[in-house]
Amino acid sequence: MMEYKGYLSHVEFDDEANIFHGEVINIRDVVTFQGKSVEELRPAFEESIEDYLAFCAERGEEPDRPFSGWFTVRLSPEQHRKVVLAAEKSGRDVGKWVAEVLARAAEVDVRERIYA
Template sequence: MKPITYKGYQAAVEYQDGTLFIRILHIDDLLLAECEDSRLVEATARALIDDYIQTCIDEGRDPERPFKGSLNIRMDPALHRRAAMAAADEDKSLNAWICEAIAEKVD
């Protein structure tokens, strides 16, 4: 089953022993729910996420967010320079060049 996306969160659904289990992905907090009816999976996932956000607000803490799409990295200045020069050689921004390099590495 395709992950359910809601409010920037992703939920995975797994079937085990006649029960559907919903788990929120990409955060350290453990968010799980059970569901008996496949027609209720999306509503259950949304309720789980809404409840998590409200619980965090009630506890005075920020809900953990999966990914922001921005990444602050630190590197040796010489490596930074070499990367910037390589990006310029390819007529790319350093950001685009780094994204491409990461995509190559994870593939």
């Protein structure tokens, strides 16, 4: 994963095309880049971000900013109750408890994708 101006990327190698493909992962807009070697990836990524920012400026639009860290989750009343009780049992406030649980779940998902 690479980072530039707060934007994060994910890169995969296409064995058939013999090329690396990357995409910015922490915005809603689609920004991609590619390179034939690892050395080409970072400049291609940074150039894609700069092109994206320039394109938005030309159109007079605000570019998507990297995710803020805030999002809303809808739960049933029963799920909400269970989350609050679990947070209280752990001695944490609900926000911190949910963030820790989600971080652990995301790490498991990443490991499963890497080692699958």
